[in-house]
Amino acid sequence: MTTVPIATEAFCWSCHAPHVGGHFCAACGKIQPLPRGADYFAFFGLPQKLWIDCAQLEQLFHQLSWKLHPDNFVCASEYERELSLERSSQLNDAYRALRDPIARVEYLLASGGMREEGAARQQAPPELLEEVFELNESLDDLRTARSRSLGTDGGKTAALKQRLEAEEKKFEAKLGEVDEELKRIAGEWDAALDAGADEAKRKALMARMNDVLNRRRYIRNLVANVQKELAEA
Amino acid sequence: MAYSDKVVEHYNNPRNVGSLDKNDPNVGTGLVGAPECGDVMKLQMKVNPQTQVIEEAKFKTFGCGSAIASSSLATEWVKGKTVEEALTIKNTDIVKELSLPPVKIHCSVLAEDAIKAALNDWKKKQGSDATAEQPAAAAQQ
Numbered sequence: 001m002t003t004v005p006i007a008t009e010a011f012c013w014s015c016h017a018p019h020v021g022g023h024f025c026a027a028c029g030k031i032q033p034l035p036r037g038a039d040y041f042a043f044f045g046l047p048q049k050l051w052i053d054c055a056q057l058e059q060l061f062h063q064l065s066w067k068l069h070p071d072n073f074v075c076a077s078e079y080e081r082e083l084s085l086e087r088s089s090q091l092n093d094a095y096r097a098l099r100d101p102i103a104r105v106e107y108l109l110a111s112g113g114m115r116e117e118g119a120a121r122q123q124a125p126p127e128l129l130e131e132v133f134e135l136n137e138s139l140d141d142l143r144t145a146r147s148r149s150l151g152t153d154g155g156k157t158a159a160l161k162q163r164l165e166a167e168e169k170k171f172e173a174k175l176g177e178v179d180e181e182l183k184r185i186a187g188e189w190d191a192a193l194d195a196g197a198d199e200a201k202r203k204a205l206m207a208r209m210n211d212v213l214n215r216r217r218y219i220r221n222l223v224a225n226v227q228k229e230l231a232e233a
Numbered sequence: 234m235a236y237s238d239k240v241v242e243h244y245n246n247p248r249n250v251g252s253l254d255k256n257d258p259n260v261g262t263g264l265v266g267a268p269e270c271g272d273v274m275k276l277q278m279k280v281n282p283q284t285q286v287i288e289e290a291k292f293k294t295f296g297c298g299s300a301i302a303s304s305s306l307a308t309e310w311v312k313g314k315t316v317e318e319a320l321t322i323k324n325t326d327i328v329k330e331l332s333l334p335p336v337k338i339h340c341s342v343l344a345e346d347a348i349k350a351a352l353n354d355w356k357k358k359q360g361s362d363a364t365a366e367q368p369a370a371a372a373q374q
Contacts (some may be wrong), residue, residue, distance in 0.1 A: 129264045133273050136295035214268040221271035 013079075023068060023087060031068070031076075031083045039111055040094035049193055050104060050186035061095045102216070105209055107183060112203075114210050125215050135167050135222060139229055146232075161230065168226045171219055178216045185209050235331040236298050241304035245312040249372050251291040253277040261355025267339055272296030274304050276347035278311060278357055285315045292347075299337040303327050303344035316352055319343075 017027035021042070024031055041048045044060050068091060073084040097107040142160045189205045197205075203210045236244070252275070255262045264372050266273040274278040279289040290308035294301050295323065306327055329331070329339035 081275055126264075129266050129273060132266060133264060133275060133293075133295070136273060140295070218266070218268040225271070 001084075023064070031073070031080055031087065033083055034086055034090060038090075040097050040107060043094045044088060044098070046098075047193065048108065048188045050101070050108065052098060052104065057095070057098060061091065061099075064091050076078070089224065090102050101186075102182075102213075105136070105186065105213060109206055109210055110212065112206050125211075125218075126179050128215065128218065132222060135164075135171070135226065138164050138167060139226065142229060164226055164230060168223060168230065171223050172192065175216065175219050175223060178212055178219060182209065182212045185212065237304075239331050240302040240333070243299040243331070245361070246368030247301055247305040249291050249293075249305065249312075250293060250294060251290060253279055253291050257267040258358050259355070261351040261353070261358065263354060265343055265346045265350055266302060267300075267343050270297065270300075270339070272300045272340070272343060274343050274347045275305060276304060276344075276351045278348075278351050278355065280316060280352075282359070285317070287311045287314055287316065287319055297307075297340065298338070298365055299331070299333055299340040300343060302331055303333075303340045304347065306330060309342040309367055311348060314353070319348060320352060322348055 010019060011017065012030060013026060014026035015025060015057050016027040016031040017025060019025055044057065046052065050147060057085065066085045068084055070084045070088060071079060073081045138160065140155065142164060145160055185205060185208050192201055192205060223231045253260045255277065257279065259282055261278050261280065263276045274294045274296065277290060277291045278287045281288050290311050292304040292308050294304045310322055322345060324341040324345040327344055328338055333341055
């Protein structure tokens with residue numbers, strides 16, 4: 001390295017040996033503070049890829065929880081106890097974010113600045129809106145029918161319920177399609193990383209995943225709404 | 234979070250709820266949605282082709298109180314305005330009028346988008362009525 005490191009985390013806080021990352025100093029074994037802007041993938045020593053072996057991740061999680069656990073630091077200095085707490089809570093956050101494939105994509109996009117409010121306008125896909133509107137109207141009809149009749153309308157509520165159930169199936173199928181699409185783009189992302197893709201290519205893939213995630217959230221909220229209404233009907 | 238009195242008032246007494254015939258050539262329909270909250274908003278306006286004045290406006294919104302209030306207010310504001318005037322309505326005007334908190338600003342954005350979408354739809358319909366003149370205009374260029 002030719003540049004003079006400014007960040008203190010380039011050296012171990014205790015023995016001042018150069019520190020290149022990792023939870024502990026390679027020279028003296030002391031626990032290290034979290035570097036600024038540390039990402040969850042790096043926390044587990046993983047590349048920023050979207051395909052993760054969940055069994056391996058779980059194993060890493062258990063190993064790290066055991067190593068970083070505050071119980072190991074009861075006799076250590078107050079600073080080290082603090083670091084252990086900090087790293088343990090980061091470990092839990094990181095594990096939660098990476099263990100679920102959707103949360104993992106969300107995390108990747110958020111760390112790439114894609115999920116911030118106003119960063120990219122969150123517009124609903126127009127081809128969905130018409131169907132979404134109709135579904136909401138059916139939901140409304142069901143609510144009205146229910147509040148008026150309380151179930152004594154000779155099958156009208158039942159017919160509405162049936163229609164909604166059919167629509168709900170349709171949207172659940174859509175959710176499956178969206179998940180497949182997300183999986184495909186995630187595969188492209190991993191391949192692009194392997195191929196050393198440049199910033200522009202990576203941003204383009206992130207934007208595509210962002211679109212799919214938006215659509216996914218929209219559909220998922222709808223399905224949840226319909227399920228709630230149907231359960232009450 | 235507490236809604237402002239104006240939001241509550243619009244929510245309890247929404248103005249101009251309903252729909253217009255979307256196949257009417259003088260009716261523009263705008264359908265917009267916000268994925269973060271699952272809101273959908275439909276705004277329709279009937280424009281007098283001679284005067285360009287918006288004579289009627291209707292909305293139907295599925296969403297939170299702020300989304301309903303924003304679209305209700307939008308229909309009130311556009312009525313009686315010309316198309317050009319209506320297009321100058323900004324989401325920030327709606328935010329101010331309804332005292333929307335920062336987390337609800339996207340509802341006002343949605344309302345502005347809906348106005349624009351409806352008037353675009355109307356303009357497109359007007360344009361398609363006049364398609365016979367367009368090729369000649371293009372040929373002159």
